[in-house]
Amino acid sequence: MPAPAVLESPVLARLRAVLGDRVDTSPAALEAARADRSGHASDGPPLAVVHATSTADVQQTLRIAHDTGTPVVVRGAGTGLAGAANAGPGELVLSMLRMRRVLEIRPDDLLAVVEPGILNGELDRVLAEHGLWWPPDPASKDISTVGGNIATGAGGLLCAKYGVVRDAVLGVDLVLADGRLLHLGRRAVKGVTGLDLTSLVIGSEGRLGVVVGATLKLRRIVPGTPCTIAATFPDARSAARGSAAVTAGGAQPAIMELMDARSLAAVHALLELAPPAAGLAQLTIQTDGPNAAAEAEQITTVLRGAGGTVTVTDDAAEGERLLRIRRSMHPAMASLGTTLIEDVSVPRSALPDMFDEIARIERAYDIVIPTVAHAGDGNLHPNFISDSAEIPDVIWRAADELFRAAIRLGGTLTGEHGIGTLKSRWLAEELGEDQWELQRDIVRVFDPAGILNPGKVFAARPEGSDA
Amino acid sequence: MPAPAVLESPVLARLRAVLGDRVDTSPAALEAARADRSGHASDGPPLAVVHATSTADVQQTLRIAHDTGTPVVVRGAGTGLAGAANAGPGELVLSMLRMRRVLEIRPDDLLAVVEPGILNGELDRVLAEHGLWWPPDPASKDISTVGGNIATGAGGLLCAKYGVVRDAVLGVDLVLADGRLLHLGRRAVKGVTGLDLTSLVIGSEGRLGVVVGATLKLRRIVPGTPCTIAATFPDARSAARGSAAVTAGGAQPAIMELMDARSLAAVHALLELAPPAAGLAQLTIQTDGPNAAAEAEQITTVLRGAGGTVTVTDDAAEGERLLRIRRSMHPAMASLGTTLIEDVSVPRSALPDMFDEIARIERAYDIVIPTVAHAGDGNLHPNFISDSAEIPDVIWRAADELFRAAIRLGGTLTGEHGIGTLKSRWLAEELGEDQWELQRDIVRVFDPAGILNPGKVFAARPEGSDA
Numbered sequence: 001m002p003a004p005a006v007l008e009s010p011v012l013a014r015l016r017a018v019l020g021d022r023v024d025t026s027p028a029a030l031e032a033a034r035a036d037r038s039g040h041a042s043d044g045p046p047l048a049v050v051h052a053t054s055t056a057d058v059q060q061t062l063r064i065a066h067d068t069g070t071p072v073v074v075r076g077a078g079t080g081l082a083g084a085a086n087a088g089p090g091e092l093v094l095s096m097l098r099m100r101r102v103l104e105i106r107p108d109d110l111l112a113v114v115e116p117g118i119l120n121g122e123l124d125r126v127l128a129e130h131g132l133w134w135p136p137d138p139a140s141k142d143i144s145t146v147g148g149n150i151a152t153g154a155g156g157l158l159c160a161k162y163g164v165v166r167d168a169v170l171g172v173d174l175v176l177a178d179g180r181l182l183h184l185g186r187r188a189v190k191g192v193t194g195l196d197l198t199s200l201v202i203g204s205e206g207r208l209g210v211v212v213g214a215t216l217k218l219r220r221i222v223p224g225t226p227c228t229i230a231a232t233f234p235d236a237r238s239a240a241r242g243s244a245a246v247t248a249g250g251a252q253p254a255i256m257e258l259m260d261a262r263s264l265a266a267v268h269a270l271l272e273l274a275p276p277a278a279g280l281a282q283l284t285i286q287t288d289g290p291n292a293a294a295e296a297e298q299i300t301t302v303l304r305g306a307g308g309t310v311t312v313t314d315d316a317a318e319g320e321r322l323l324r325i326r327r328s329m330h331p332a333m334a335s336l337g338t339t340l341i342e343d344v345s346v347p348r349s350a351l352p353d354m355f356d357e358i359a360r361i362e363r364a365y366d367i368v369i370p371t372v373a374h375a376g377d378g379n380l381h382p383n384f385i386s387d388s389a390e391i392p393d394v395i396w397r398a399a400d401e402l403f404r405a406a407i408r409l410g411g412t413l414t415g416e417h418g419i420g421t422l423k424s425r426w427l428a429e430e431l432g433e434d435q436w437e438l439q440r441d442i443v444r445v446f447d448p449a450g451i452l453n454p455g456k457v458f459a460a461r462p463e464g465s466d467a
Numbered sequence: 468m469p470a471p472a473v474l475e476s477p478v479l480a481r482l483r484a485v486l487g488d489r490v491d492t493s494p495a496a497l498e499a500a501r502a503d504r505s506g507h508a509s510d511g512p513p514l515a516v517v518h519a520t521s522t523a524d525v526q527q528t529l530r531i532a533h534d535t536g537t538p539v540v541v542r543g544a545g546t547g548l549a550g551a552a553n554a555g556p557g558e559l560v561l562s563m564l565r566m567r568r569v570l571e572i573r574p575d576d577l578l579a580v581v582e583p584g585i586l587n588g589e590l591d592r593v594l595a596e597h598g599l600w601w602p603p604d605p606a607s608k609d610i611s612t613v614g615g616n617i618a619t620g621a622g623g624l625l626c627a628k629y630g631v632v633r634d635a636v637l638g639v640d641l642v643l644a645d646g647r648l649l650h651l652g653r654r655a656v657k658g659v660t661g662l663d664l665t666s667l668v669i670g671s672e673g674r675l676g677v678v679v680g681a682t683l684k685l686r687r688i689v690p691g692t693p694c695t696i697a698a699t700f701p702d703a704r705s706a707a708r709g710s711a712a713v714t715a716g717g718a719q720p721a722i723m724e725l726m727d728a729r730s731l732a733a734v735h736a737l738l739e740l741a742p743p744a745a746g747l748a749q750l751t752i753q754t755d756g757p758n759a760a761a762e763a764e765q766i767t768t769v770l771r772g773a774g775g776t777v778t779v780t781d782d783a784a785e786g787e788r789l790l791r792i793r794r795s796m797h798p799a800m801a802s803l804g805t806t807l808i809e810d811v812s813v814p815r816s817a818l819p820d821m822f823d824e825i826a827r828i829e830r831a832y833d834i835v836i837p838t839v840a841h842a843g844d845g846n847l848h849p850n851f852i853s854d855s856a857e858i859p860d861v862i863w864r865a866a867d868e869l870f871r872a873a874i875r876l877g878g879t880l881t882g883e884h885g886i887g888t889l890k891s892r893w894l895a896e897e898l899g900e901d902q903w904e905l906q907r908d909i910v911r912v913f914d915p916a917g918i919l920n921p922g923k924v925f926a927a928r929p930e931g932s933d934a
Contacts, residue, residue, distance in 0.1 A: 108715055108816040131717075153659040164657060166666070167634060182902045188812040189844045190631060191879035192620040192670040193886060194898050194924065195906045199633070199666030203659040220717045248575055250598075250687045290758050345655040349575040377656045412658035419660060431661050435649045439662045441912045445905060457661065 011068045011092070012048055018060050024049040033073070033093040036080035037140075038422055039338060039391065042088030046073065049093040055173070055181060055212045058094065062210065062451075063179035065092055071454050072177075074206045076117060076148030079140045081341055082420025084152070084205040084456050094210060096147050102126055103213070110218045111170060111187060116147025116211050132218045135162035138416070139330070147211050153203025155416030157326075160376030161254045162219070164416070166202045173213035174201060177447035187215055200442075205418050206453035208446040222288050226254065227296035228319030229285040231308035232276070236260040236359075236371070239281040240351040242306040243375035246285070247348055249302045251295050253376060255286040257326045260355065262370035263383075266332040267325050283308065283375065284326045286319065329372050333383045336370070340384040340391050340422075342399060344406035345415030348378040357405040358382055365398040379415035400426070424459040478535045478559070479515055485527050491516040500540070500560045503547035504607075505889055506805060506858065509555030513540065516560040522640070522648060522679045525561065529677065529918075530646035532559055538921050539644075541673045543584060543615030546607045548808055549887025551619070551672040551923050561677060563614050569593055570680070577685045578637060578654060583614025583678050599685045602629035605883070606797070614678050620670025622883030624793075627843030628721045629686070631883070633669045640680035641668060644914035654682055667909075672885050673920035675913040689755050693721065694763035695786030696752040698775035699743070703727040703826075703838070706748040707818040709773040710842035713752070714815055716769045718762050720843060722753040724793045727822065729837035730850075733799040734792050750775065750842065751793050753786065796839050800850045803837070807851040807858050807889075809866060811873035812882030815845040824872040825849055832865040846882035867893070891926040 015023045030045035047070070052058045065072045073087035074094045087093045099115035102123065106112070107130050114123060120134070121142035127133050136149055137156035144154070150172065155164045171185020174197075185191075185198035201208050233239040239258050246256065259267070259282045268275055276282075283303065287295040296312050303310050313319055333339045346354050351373065358380075362369050373380040382402060384395045403413055403426050413423050413430050428436040440458045444450070482490045497512035514537070519525045532539045540554035541561045554560045566582035569590065573579070574597050581590060587601070588609035594600050603616055604623035611621070617639065622631045638652025641664075652658075652665035668675050700706040706725050713723065726734070726749045735742055743749075750770065754762040763779050770777050780786055800806045813821050818840065825847075829836050840847040849869060851862045870880055870893045880890050880897050895903040907925045911917070 106814070106816065108711060109814040110714070111814070153663070155657055155659075159657065166663065176901075176905075180901050182905070183899065184902065186812075186879045187814045187877040188846070188879050188882065189815070190622055190626065190812045190841070190846045190882040192622075192883055193880045194894060194902075195909060196620070196633065196666050196670055197902070197906065199663050203663055223717070244575060247577070250690070290761070294757070345653075345657045347573070347576040347578070347654045348656070349573065374657070379655070379657045410654040412653045412655050413660045415655065415657040416659060427661060432650065434643075434647050435651065435661075435664070438643075438649070438912060439664065442662060442909060445908045445912060 009047065011064060011070050014064045015048065015050060015061065018064070019050060019057060022051045022053065022057065024051060032078065033075060033087045036078050036083060036085050038081045038083050038420070039340060040083045040086065040422060042086045044089045046087035046089065046091040046093050049095050051095050051098050053098045055175065058175045058210050058212050059179040059181060061092070061094055062175055062177060065451055066178045066449060069449065069451065071451050073453055074210050076145035076151070077119065077143055079144040079148065080152060080420060081343070081417040082414070082422045084418050084420035084453065086421065096145065099212065105130055105132070107132060109187070112216045112218055114146055114214055114216060116150070116214060117145050120144055120146055120149055127218065128221065131221050133221055134216050134218055135168050136165045146214060150202055150211055150214060151205055152418040153416070155374070155379065157255045157257065157374060160256065160374065161252050166199055168217045169198060169202060169214055170217050171198050171215040172201055172211045174209035175212055176209050177449060177452050185215065189217065203418065205420060205457050207443050207457055209452065224288060224290045224292050225314050226286050226288040226319060227292045227312060227314045228322050229296055229299055229303070229310060229312045230322045231283045231285070231303045231310045233281050233283070233308050235279050236281040236355040237352045238307055239283050240355055240375065242283055242303050242308050244348060244351065245302050245306045246299050247376065249298060251299050253285045253295070253299065254288040255284065256376035257284045258373040258375040259326060259329070260371045262368055263329060263332070263372050266336055266370055267328045270328055270332040270335055271325070284322055286323070326372070333370065333385065337385045337387045338389060338391060340395055340399065342382045342384065342402060343379070343414045343417040344382070344402060344411055345377070345379040346406055346409045346411030350409040350411065351375060351378055353409055354380060354406065354411070358402065361398050361401050365394055367394065367398055419457045421456055421459065424457055427457065476514065478531060478537045481531045482515065482517060482528065485531070486517060486524060489518045489520065489524065491518060499545065500542060500554045503545050503550060503552050505548045505550050505887070506807060507550045507553065507889060509553045511556040513554035513556065513558040513560050516562050518562050518565050520565045522642065525642045525677050525679050526646040526648060528561055529642055529644060532918055533645045533916060536916065536918065538918050540920055541677050543612030543618070544586065544610055546611040546615065547619060547887060548810070548884040549881070549889045551885055551887035551920065553888065563612065566679065572597055572599070574599060576654070579683045579685055581613055581681055581683060583617070583681060584612050587611055587613055587616055594685065595688065598688050600688055601683050601685055602635050603632045613681060617669055617678055617681060618672055619885040620883070622841070622846065624722045624724065624841060627723065627841065628719050633666060635684045636665060636669060636681055637684050638665050638682040639668050639678045641676035642679055643676050644916060644919050652682065656684065670885065672887060672924050674910045674924055676919065691755060691757045691759050692781050693753050693755040693786060694759045694779060694781045695789050696763055696766060696770070696777060696779045697789045698750045698752070698770040698777045700748050700750070700775050702746050703748040703822040704819045705774055706750050707822055707842065709750055709770050709775050711815060711818065712769050712773045713766050714843065716765060718766050720752045720762070720766065721755040722751065723843035724751045725840040725842040726793060726796070727838045729835055730796060730799070730839050733803055733837055734795045737795055737799040737802055738792070751789055753790070793839070800837060800852065804852045804854045805856060805858060807862055807866065809849045809851065809869060810846070810881045810884040811849070811869060811878055812844070812846040813873055813876045813878030817876040817878065818842060818845055820876055821847060821873065821878070825869065828865050828868050832861055834861065834865055886924045888923055888926065891924055894924065
């Protein structure tokens with residue numbers, strides 16, 4: 001009578017022989033690996049989840065996957081918003097969550113070397129003991145991994161002033177699809193030796209290799225007391241003009257967030273605050289550093305000149321209360337229905353026009369699209385709300401118009417969430433067919449057998465392509 | 468009797484038919500294209516210099532070069548220090564110096580769109596009228612082009628605080644080897660759509676394509692009066708420790724330059740200043756922005772604590788006088804003999820050890836290596852001096868030891884000058900053979916026929932490779 005292992009696929013048997021119980025085929029693990037936080041899931045459960053605990057585990061898994069032509073989907077905490085880490089039938093999941101060590105912290109060199117599975121927020125708590133921080137601060141930072149942040153090229157609230165992931169990584173250790181380990185980048189803050197493959201890996205959404213370590217560029221914690229400003233405007237367009245006036249005035253706030261009327265009303269309802277006046281939009285701004293107070297004063301004057309009603313505080317608790325309204329956006333949206341969170345980014349001057357486009361699309365499709373924006377850098381998150389569990393076709397058609405409008409205004413499909421599965425059909429439209437094919441050819445250099453996250457990012461193909 | 472044009476190679480005849488007198492075969496132009504400022508020249512004059520005046524000129528030139536298998540070397544102002552733009556027999560030079568327009572300046576979006584041939588310093592003068600600047604400031608900025616800065620991924624004095632070229636480019640328009648035009652990157656400050664090919668092109672030294680336009684990320688001119696600090700120390704190691712103490716203290720100077728004793732003595736002699744005390748090394752530091760004075764005071768305290776003798780001023784003329792000593796480094800070196808300017812970069816904490824290594828190599832080879840460092844970011848420029856017109860073998864052997872020492876200390880071959888021809892033999896040592904081959908395969912995706920700057924950067928091949 002055959003032993004149970006023989007009933008498994010040969011690839012699982014080989015993995016188990018090497019990795020033992022780090023190969024997980026429990027129904028709960030397989031089911032969890034089907035979806036991220038985009039509201040989208042794969043067609044069915046994957047083959048298995050490998051819980052890697054070391055670079056050697058990753059290499060061995062990939063060698064077996066490569067030998068057997070088994071597709072591999074790398075996952076962190078599964079907080080992505082574009083479906084890039086969703087794994088389906090026949091795919092192997094490589095979970096990095098157990099590789100979460102901080103290997104080195106160097107306050108003198110302002111760098112840290114970490115494994116990819118550490119949570120961004122957890123790293124920040126460790127770094128704070130040294131007076132340091134890693135600036136990327138996606139809204140998901142308490143639940144998302146550094147490796148996931150690197151895979152998506154994550155941004156966040158603070159990035160207009162302090163940069164995105166691409167500005168904060170000196171090097172990565174990358175395991176290629178065939179199991180070979182490369183050390184990309186450097187420990188020195190400056191370097192131009194060869195091609196910048198570190199930047200190429202950042203935001204590559206699991207298509208080029210598996211990040212097993214990262215050398216991060218740190219900052220010292222900013223001294224001084226932050227000032228927080230809340231300003232309301234009669235509508236989103238006026239608020240967008242107010243934020244543009246702040247940028248034009250030369251101030252550089254740490255945070256500058258815009259909430260349109262629908263967003264503000266939804267959050268007020270969720271938090272049981274008095275409802276805002278109809279149409280009212282809000283800017284929430286924070287200045288920091290030794291000039292926080294002077295910058296806040298300058299910004300207040302600019303916002304009043306732009307027609308805003310302004311509140312300003314240097315009290316930490318009151319500042320947190322004002323920011324909480326912005327931070328409650330995701331639960332407020334969830335309370336409205338099924339949400340497709342979009343992520344277009346436009347030149348800052350196009351922000352008012354983009355809000356006009358969103359209003360036009362709402363009317364054209366008879367839907368609501370509450371929208372928040374990282375106004376300091378022109379990155380908008382329009383939330384397409386529907387009342388069915390699956391995202392209905394009308395939402396996809398409206399999103400299609402939104403993407404085209406953003407590109408027309410000089411913008412881009414995705415500011416910080418990535419392409420994943422959800423936006424791959426629009427990728428060639430932004431890149432052009434020649435660039436789309438060139439990028440896909442670069443993927444093939446890293447992964448000639450095409451086993452890493454196949455179908456993601458470069459799934460849709462331009463007309464006439466042989467992809 | 469054949470007409471003179473028939474005596475030319477078919478490729479020149481085809482180029483002239485399309486580009487007329489923009490195809491330059493004057494002996495002076497051909498001779499000038501053989502060398503950059505590295506002190507190194509090619510074996511002989513190239514075929515011709517094409518003075519492109521438009522993207523269409525570049526595309527037509529490349530189509531003809533591609534058809535005929537003619538290698539193409541792209542040149543800006545020829546101020547490179549690694550030989551990347553040196554053109555030799557059989558090669559066609561594509562000069563970008565006549566494409567120097569500023570196409571767009573957007574103060575509201577903090578961006579400019581420029582052609583590649585504009586000089587960095589010229590651009591800054593144009594931007595200053597709008598209260599703006601482009602931060603990259605290589606020492607060559609008055610004579611080097613923005614396109615050349617992009618090709619090398621240039622740095623400069625200000626980059627510890629304000630970033631390098633890679634931090635200051637949103638997108639590039641790139642003509643591929645076969646003449647196709649791609650638009651890489653974006654106008655929005657944030658974006659993660661597809662692979663980051665803009666970063667890949669920055670620092671690629673003419674191997675991936677021809678940059679015909681760039682969308683630059685600007686800053687507003689920093690307000691306030693800068694403060695300048697000069698501090699002398701008994702030796703370079705103490706000065707390096709002083710700079711490390713400044714970084715460790717949390718200050719972020721705009722400029723922090725270290726000159727060792729040989730550099731300082733040479734400059735004093737050139738400028739006819741009183742000779743410094745034997746062994747004396749100097750830090751020259753500038754703080755800027757609204758907190759310049761407070762930061763200068765904090766730094767002064769730190770430097771005195773580290774054993775420095777400190778002068779500080781907020782007078783612009785006096786500040787310029789102090790900085791002039793640093794800025795006179797290149798002519799001072801030229802006055803000593805033939806110079807090979809090197810460019811290693813190490814983690815900041817390794818700066819004192821790197822100075823020890825340089826002293827050791829000086830003794831071992833009986834040579835002098837005056838060294839300056841961008842101490843704020845660990846980037847050293849050791850100047851290997853010799854008295855023969857050609858760089859002698861002993862210098863190359865000493866440089867070889869220097870590179871190995873830098874890599875051993877966690878550093879890199881080149882912080883801001885690039886690999887070019889002069890450092891290609893060490894490239895595989897830093898990257899590892901697997902990464903070296905992967906990078907070269909990426910070059911082949913962009914340029915399968917291998918006509919763009921062949922032999923540069925990836926010239927030396929690892930053992931056993933089929934490059």
